[in-house]
Amino acid sequence: MILISGGGSNMAAIVRAAEREQWARHFDARVAAVISNKADAGGLALAQAQGIATAVVAHQDYPSREAFDATLADAIDAHAPALVVLAGFMRILTPGFVARYEGRLLNIHPSLLPAFPGLHTHRRAIEAGCKVAGLTVHQVTVDLDHGPILAQAVVPILSDDTPETLAARVLAQEHRVYPQAIASWLSETN
Ligand code: GRF
Numbered sequence: 001m002i003l004i005s006g007g008g009s010n011m012a013a014i015v016r017a018a019e020r021e022q023w024a025r026h027f028d029a030r031v032a033a034v035i036s037n038k039a040d041a042g043g044l045a046l047a048q049a050q051g052i053a054t055a056v057v058a059h060q061d062y063p064s065r066e067a068f069d070a071t072l073a074d075a076i077d078a079h080a081p082a083l084v085v086l087a088g089f090m091r092i093l094t095p096g097f098v099a100r101y102e103g104r105l106l107n108i109h110p111s112l113l114p115a116f117p118g119l120h121t122h123r124r125a126i127e128a129g130c131k132v133a134g135l136t137v138h139q140v141t142v143d144l145d146h147g148p149i150l151a152q153a154v155v156p157i158l159s160d161d162t163p164e165t166l167a168a169r170v171l172a173q174e175h176r177v178y179p180q181a182i183a184s185w186l187s188e189t190n
Contacts (some may be wrong), residue, residue, distance in 0.1 A: 001031075001032050001033055001034075001035070001076055001079055001081035001083065001084045001085065002014060002031060002033075002034045002035075002047075002085045002086075002087050003034075003035050003036070003037075003072075003076075003084065003085070003086050003087065003089040004034060004035075004036050004041055004043040004044075004087050004088055004089055005036060005037055005038050005041055005088055005089050005090040005091070006038070006041055006042065006043065006088050006090070007041075007042045007043055007088070008034070008041060008042055008043015008044070008046050008047065008087065008088065009043075009088075009171065009175065010087035010088055010108060010171075010174055010175060010178050011034055011043050011046070011047065011085075011087045011088075012043070012046050012047075013174075013175035013176075013178065013179055014031065014085065014087065014178060014179050014182060015031055015047070015050050015052065016179075017179030017180075017182075017183065018030065018031055018179075021179075021183060023183065023186060026186075026187070027183070027186035027187060027190050028190065029082065029083075029186050029190075031047075031052055032053070032079040032080075032081050033052060033053040033054065033055060033079050033081075034047035034052055034053070034054045034055075035054070035055045035056070035057060035072065035075055035076065036054070036055075036056050036057075037056075037057055037058060037059045037068075037072075037089070037090075037091050038056070038058065039056045039058055041056075043087075043088075044056070053079075055075050057071050057072045057075050059091055065091075065092070065093075065094050066094055066096070068091070069093060069094045069096065069097040072097070073097060073100055076101075081104075082104060082186075082189070083104050083105075083106065083182070083185065083186070083189075084101050084104060084105045084106070085106050085178075085182060086105070086106065086107040086108070086140065087108060087178065088108075089107075092144060093140070095142045098140055098141060098142050099142075101140075102141075103139065104189075105139065105140040106137060106138070106139060106140065106150065106181070106182065106185065107137070107138055107139075107140045107145075107147070108135060108136070108137050108174055108177075108178050109121070109135065109136045109137075109138065109145050110122065110133075110135050110167065110170050110171070110174065111124075111125065111133065111134065111135070111136065112132070112133065112134040112135075112136060112152060112154065113136040113138060113145055113146070113149065113152075114145075114146065115130075117144060117145030117146065118144070118145065120163070121133075122163040122164075122166040122167045122170065123163040125157060125166070126157060126161055126162075126163060126166060130157055131156065131157055132154050132155065132156055132157060133154075133155055133157050133166055133169075133170055134152055134153050134154040134155055134170060134173065135152065135153055135170055135173055135174050135177060136149055136151070136152050137149070137150045137151040137152070137177060137178055137181040138150060150181045150184070150185065151177050151178075151180065151181040151184075152177075153173040153176070153177045155169045155170055155173055156169075
C-alpha cells in the first residue's frame with residue numbers, strides 16, 4: 001500500500017522495482033493500491049496506467065485529523081496490506097494512526113535525518129552551508145521525522161546549487177534507495 005500527495009515519482013520507482021525484481025515471486029508482495037489525500041495528485045494516473053487500484057481520501061473533506069485518519073485507515077485496511085509506504089505523502093498522521101500501523105509504516109524524508117526534519121529541507125541545507133545532503137528512509141513513529149532509520153544516501157551540495165537542483169539530485173537517489181529499503185523490509189519480514 002502506497003500513500004501519495006503529489007507527482008508520485010517515488011511510488012512509480014517502487015512499482016518499477018517490484019516488477020523488475022519480481023517481488024511477487026520472491027516476497028509474495030505486490031503494490032495493493034495507491035491512496036492520495038489529493039484528487040489531483042499526478043501519481044494517481046501513473047498508478048492507474050499500471051493497473052493498480054487507486055483511491056482518494058481528501059483531507060479537506062474531514063473536520064479533524066482524527067476523522068481523516070479514521071477514513072484513511074479504513075481505505076487502507078480494505079486491502080489488508082502488510083506494509084504501508086508513505087511516498088511524498090504530505091499529511092501529519094495522528095498518534096492513533098501511527099500506532100495502528102506501528103512497525104509496518106515507512107516514510108522517505110529528503111534530508112539526512114536527524115538533520116532538517118520538516119519542510120524545505122534543501123533550502124535549509126544550502127542556507128546552513130552544508131557540503132552534503134541526502135535522504136532517509138525511516139519507520140514512522142509519533143515523533144515526526146524521527147523514527148528508526150532503515151537507509152540513507154548522501155549527495156554532494158555544489159556551490160551553485162539551488163533548492164531545485166539539489167532536490168533533483170536527491171530525488172534521483174530516493175528512487176534508487178526507497179525500493180531497496182522496502183525490498184529489505186520485505187525479505188526480513190517474510
Ligand atoms: C520527495 O522528495 C519526498 O522525499 C518528499 O516529497 C517528494 C515526493 O516526490 N517528501 P514524489 O511525489 O515521490 O515524486
